[in-house]
Amino acid sequence: MLNPMNTIEEKSRIKLGRRHGIQILNALCVITVLVTLGGCRHSKPEPNPTPREDKLVVFAAASLREAFGHEADEFKKSHPGVEVTFNFAGTQEIRTQLEQGAPADVFASADERHMKALQDAAKVESSTIFAQNEPVLVVSKEKATSIHSLAELPLAERIVVGVPEVPIGKYTLQILEKASRSLGADFETRVEAKIVSRELNVRQVLAKVTLGEADAGIVYRTDLGANRDKVSVVTIPPEFNIIVKYPIAIVKGAPHPVLSQQWASLILSERGQTILRDSGFLVAPAGKAAH
Amino acid sequence: MNSLQAVVAGRIGALYVDAQIDTGDGTLVIVGPNGAGKTTLLLMLLGIRRPHSGRITVGESKLLDTAANLEVAVENRRLGYVPQDYGLFPHLTVLENVEFALECDSTGRQRKSRRIEAEAILDHLDLMELTARQSSELSGGEKQKVALARALAAKPQALLLDEPLGALDVAARHDVRLFLAAYLKKLDIPAIVVTHDPNEARTLGDRLAVLEAGRIAQAGTWEELCEQPATTFVQQLVSRM
């Protein structure tokens, strides 16, 4: 099976490698490498020891908008007076911004590959997986009665997916490929024939199914949010599904290293993980205590 | 010759126009100060502005009779109009300007016969050297002649000129005035000339109507106005000569 995505990605990695932004390295900042989740789970965020840091800038994948909003409320409880600023965007966009030297403290990615690339370019410290997400099938109300499972997806007349260049599109391709192995070799082809649009982000996919313009699409479970009732949600069998790992890392030369560290600790703490779970994330990376 | 007779009343903006005019057998000059409603009156005759009551006739042909609920559209009134800045179509040549007037009648003639007629009209006014020019390449006097030729090409039943010398410089004014006075004398349709200039008022028309604040203050020949000026304005008008 030819996968055009791989070639595009390879190219991009090479090209982007050349294009380094201005790197601001603050030698005075000694940044603690994130401890493992196990070590972190029981540590409470410390009260702010350096009062000079009153700001925190978090760059995060768009799918974290809701969850991180709640995390910020929690963070402010233990850090009164601290201002938490977010930049939510597609992971690729954030990666470009960081490569161009955007002043951020923490980066939470929806894609390990982009995090790895930034690490290789020495833009971020080492990363830790803090959450997991899974793609689900969403079906418009009109087709809810005929499509109950991934196997019935070809019954849809119009399917929207993410473009292979964005993570959800890449995962969708992988899911279809896996499903073809057991649902019949032509499963992927039959689905492909019904694809009418390759959207640039998950919200576009969801909007089209919510409005009934498309019959079905694949989005992250966490993206359902307030639209949960406007579509029918079909879980993709685990044997076909891709579990998406979300890594978090402190940006090299972060202007607020102490608060960054404390933010990461909060996200990995029991309370932080509960908040993520409430927003639809799976919080059990391999080997860690699951729920 | 027919005469153009009109009684119109109507409010345009802040001005209430209520006037009765009659060209008689020749050219009527409507004279008055700025803002008296001279152009508005012309536009009412043309049908561009609508009086709330009135009656306009040229000979036997009725153009407006509000009492009888009759109103002929602008396009069908057959009144030739030369505005103050002549209104030549800037994208057309002199010849094309005149041809446009010929296109608009419904006889459906061939382009060639229209051209021959247009050239004849221009020749009549000694404009043959200008046929290929555009209005930007004409002097004020030439523009005025072309506009006159164009208006006459449509075979109007009366001719309306608004400040015909108003856009000309002083040097050109004298010659054009003499030409126009002679031309209007020969014309076989009634004409109305609007002006604020006493000199033009005296030489261009056979009869005058003095318009003040929307109303005709006095009408008659120049001599009649001189003998018994009805208002201070008329007094000043005739004494400035």
Next chain:
Amino acid sequence: MAGQSLLSAMGGVLVVFLIAPLLGLVTATSFGDFVAGLRHPLVWPALRLSLITTSASLLFVVVFGTPLSWTLARANGRFIRAVEVLTNLPAVIPPAVAGIALLLAFGRRGLLAGWLYPRGWSVAFTTLAVIMAEIFISAPFFVQAATSAFRRLDGNCLVVARTLGASPLRIFFRIGLPMATPSLLAGAAMSWARALGEFGATLMFAGNFTGKTQTLPLAIYTALESNLCAAQALSLLLVVVAFAVLLFVRVVLARTTADEMREY
């Protein structure tokens, strides 16, 4: 003289601000990158689709927008003013919202769905939807320019044409249209440029499918997700195409306005 230098300097500030990002785009893309970007598989289908759809939308906007503008410019009254304001509105709606609005009107569950698609089809995700989105977004630019062009016409010429017995259609085609042509061309160029750059409404209403609904701006955004270089090359291509067309229109305009200037 000093006053004029000050004015020029102030204008220069804006020029620098407008050109700097374009210059950034040019300098950040080496010739090799540009050539490589042009070989990107998304480029040619997207460029072709963009040229086809913007031509179609421009044609529609001009054919229907010119009579509309003529009517708006010639008529008076509250109703006409309201219509004029309404036709300007799409220019201020954020494009993504415009896309949703188009879905809500012409989509499967839209206002006109029962009438347009008795059998459940809808125009969304088709090339026609791209054209509709471009028309919706770009028409106000043309209508505004054309209406003010028609309003600026010498009223005396139009009055004279009527007294000569010309019908409304003859006045429109032989007098109004040719007299306003330079301004109409300028308005059409602006409107076309806006349609060429259209992104948000297209993505929402027509989706993103190579060769069918993926216009150049959508291809740029798609490429941006994986390959910044290709995105830059595509952006440069978009800028070059737009520049060439707008420059061409300017040259034509300069020629016709030079003709006009001689009159005054």
